[in-house]
Amino acid sequence: MTAAVSCMNWSSFIAEVSLMIRLVKQFLRCTSGASLVEVTLVMPLAVMLMAGSAEFGRALYAYHTADKSVKSAARYLARLPATAVGETWALAKARNLAMTGRLEDGGSPLIRGWTDPSKVRLDAASLASNPSVIHLDAEVPFxxxxxxxxxLSNTVTFTVRHEERYISE
Structure with a gap:
């Protein structure tokens, strides 16, 4: 009789283990809440990547715009007569051209926040030592x-530098 009891315990143990295995398999096959958990984990990362790539594109566009406008301002200075390059009015017009895309005062800035004309500088030391090259620097806030x-701080400053050979007219 003891052998029959131990067999019964063994068979009940096997039945319980097989029931547990069946329940675990059923739990693993169930996907009713899995999508919600996956979306909860992945969505913030996906949104940050999309927003970051959009901001990177905006920053690249702003840098490219600043580079082109400083290049235009340096070309403007390179075409002036030699006596006018270092003059206040010439530098003011070059600053306006770099910041607004126009020679005259009063235009809106090409890049939002770029309103300080003192951030566009003509390198006078290099102009004195080598007058055949115009060096124009600009610090552009983004x-x-x-x-x-x-x-983090929400402002990044781009530094743009352009050199143009002096050709005069």
Missing amino acids: STPILTALG
Whole structure:
């Protein structure tokens, strides 16, 4: 009789284990909440990647715009007569051209936030030592809300430099 009892215990143990295995397999096959968990884990990362790539594109566009406008301003200075390159009025017009795309005052800035004309500088030392090359530097602020969301300063400053051979007219 003891042998029959131990067999019964063994068979009940096997039945319980097979029931547990069946329940675990059924639990693993169930996908009713899996999509919600996956979306909860992946969505913030996907949104950050999309927003970051959009901001990177905006920053690249702003840098390219600043580079082209500083190049235009340096070309403008390179075409002036030699006596006018270092004059205040010539530099003011070159600054306007770099910041607004126009020679006259009063235009809106090409890049939002780029309103300080003192950030566009003619390198006078290099002009004195080598008058055949015009060096024009600009510091262009670029603001982005993404950096604020990350707890960083929301303004990045691009430094743009262009050299143009002096050709005069």
